[in-house]
Amino acid sequence: MNPIQEYFFRIDEPERSTLLFLRKIILESDPQNITETLSFGLPFFKFKKKMLCYLYYSKKYQKHYLSFYHGDSLDDPKLISDGRKKFKILLINMEEDLPVELILKLIDQVKIHIKV
Template sequence: MQKSGFYLRSEEPNKSCLLALRDIILGQDEEITETVKYGMPCFCYRQKMFCYLWVDKKSKRPYILFVEGKRLNHPELKSEGRARMKVLQIDPEIDMPIELIVLLLNNALDLYRKGIISVS
């Protein structure tokens, strides 16, 4: 899939951060696909929504929204009042915590890979 207007409309440093996050997410498994849902880049694992990228309205920082975040436990993940999903905020002004991002993405993917969340 081509990069959506979401990335191209974003201003620096968010644009570079979001594009890097996109590459990291897509690089975790060959069965991850990208689409757009609700105007946001959405990443699916075997056609099942698994995470989104978005920018927080207040802080203006990018974040990864994990669809099954309630099943993930890490102090950096915040529910922010959501019942099911959790977010990992990313500060585009500093080096990205790539190891943490990869760990959380794979923890989330394992929910699908191991059948905890069913995929068709």
């Protein structure tokens, strides 16, 4: 098992399945240019080798979240900055459907700001 698989394996169900689905839609949104790495023990997604977003768990909110780089350029009421300068987070509510369209829209907006 590779380190990224190990990260997800340590998460209990049903969160694991939800996060694996989220991982899948991110990677499949641009399979030629979006890659996945493990940095700081977390799954990071990169666009043409530049930081795009990552998954983590918030102890403060007690929820998993997707953190977007260049979040300072994103404007959506569901995003939280919590004092971060370059990132905004989208909390993942495991009891609701994933906001797939919103996530894909935010990924596209971040890609515009990445200089490659």
